[in-house]
Amino acid sequence: MNCPVCSKPANFTIDLDQYPVTEIYKKFGENKKTLAYMDQSFEYCHSCSHALLGRHLPRDFIYNNYNTVSSSSSGSVLALVNFLQFVQDRANFGNADVVDIGANDTSLLSEISKCGDKPRSLTGIDPNIKSDSSEIEIISCYFEDLEKSFSDNKNNIFLCSHTLEHIYCVDTFFEKLDEVSNNEDLFFFQFPSLEYLVIDGRFDQVHHQHINYFSLYSFSILLARHGFKIVDYQYDRSHYGTLITQIGKKGGKKSFVKHDLITEEYIHSRYKLFKDNMTLSNELLNKLDGNFYCYGASLMLPIINYYLPNLIECIAIIDSNSKKHNLCYINFDKEIIGEQELQFSENNLIVTALSTKEATRKILIKLIERKALNVILPLNII
Ligand SMILES: [Zn+2]
Known part of the structure; x- marks a missing residue:
């Protein structure tokens, strides 16, 4: 596939055959027929230091099955807090029109409505938007299909948190952003960075929903093509190695140098280390004295199972969220049950909620406090 940022062919590919959706x-025991696996590839373009998926699930399939709710994961909540702090240090919500692209359950807009300086309006755009606040206008559509414009407003602040990585056509997205905004408006984005996916060796964070893996460099090149520039940025390594940026049509810096660590050789060596580590964890599961449970019915558990095939030998998956009890995954046929059914001190537990550092650290503390017989962590960097 050609790179969506610079149009050159990708330099190399990591094949992810029959990669789980x-x-x-589904209900445990239910016979639900849906797409559960698809051949995938993680491709890298050295010209602009960008990574992308080689194949895309149908866009509507993803949104009809989308289960991520910002306010229900502690990692996501922390990510919004850090993002909001970055925005507040650089913008004033007083009398502004605030637009959240990819607003999800509108938890970010709700937080802003509680800030001291009252915005003039709050608008959330998302195909899966949910809100019970009368202060927030909700628009249920993909941003690229938006019919409303904000260009008559004087003081727009556009926010876009963990959405850009899901966008199928980033050119259409930025054409729309340019069309509906003014030259003076403020824009803030956050998304997982390629830099810290690679440096932390977190290849389990590659999944069918994340289409693009921007680096600071590739993001700046894409922006330049659409008349935007990076004004300021910082990395947040607590959640998905996030890159938080302020961008604008005026001011800012046009070009950035590539991160010197992100080379083809380095990505390959980090992927090999990640896989070797997973293979060892998989072996360990085979050699355990006694049975084991998974702890944490995270959305990404099927990807952990991709690298740890022995995970399926678990008795069940423990999760404290009762809404998940008696369910299982379409591609991991073990029941999700509550903690009260378990004697921690007599059981081996493998941590399977790994998406964000913050959530995994909290689980580790909990399992240690409960005196679990053994705690197994598939990753040894956390
Ligand atoms: Zn490229």
Whole structure:
């Protein structure tokens, strides 16, 4: 596939044959027929330091099965807090029109409505939007299909949190953003960075829903093509190695140098280390004295199972969220049950909620406090 940023062919590919579809649960024992696996590839373009998926699930399939709710995961909540702090240090919500692209359950807009300086309006755009606040206008559509414009407003602040990586055509997205906004408006984006996916060796964070893996460099090149520039940025390594940026049509810096660590050789060596580590964890599961449970029915558990095939030998998956109990995954046929059914001190537990550092650290503390017999962590960097 050609790179969506610079149009050159990708330099190399990591094949992910029969890669599991994530985020789809079913009732345990139910016979649900849906797409559960698809051949995938993770491709890298050295010209602009960008990574992308080689194949795309149908866009509507993903959104019909989308289960991520910002307010229900502690990692996502922390990511919004850090993002909001970055925005507040650089913008004033007082009398502004605030537009959240990919607003999900509108938890970010709800937080802003509680800030001291009252915005003039709050608008959330998302095909899966949910809100019970009368202060927030909700628009249920993909941003690229938006019919409303904000260009008559004087003081727009556009926010876009963990959405850009899901966008199928980033050119259409930025053409729309340019069309509906003014030259003076403020724009803030956050998304998982390629840099810290690679440096932290977190290849389990590659999944069918994340189409593009931007680096600071590739993002700046894409922006330049649409008349935007990076004004300021920082990395947040607590959640998905996130890159938080302020961008604008005026001011800012046009070009950035590539991160010197992100080379083809380095990506390959980090992927090999990640896989070797997973293979060892898989072996360990085979050699355990006694049975084991998974702890954490995270959306991405099928990807952990992709690298740890022995995970399927678990008795069940433990999760404290009762809404998940008696469910299982479409591609991991073990029941999700509550903690009260388990004697922690007599059982081996493998941590399977790994998507964000913050959530995994909290689970580790909990399992240690409960005196679990053994705690197994598939990743040894956390
Ligand atoms: Zn490229």
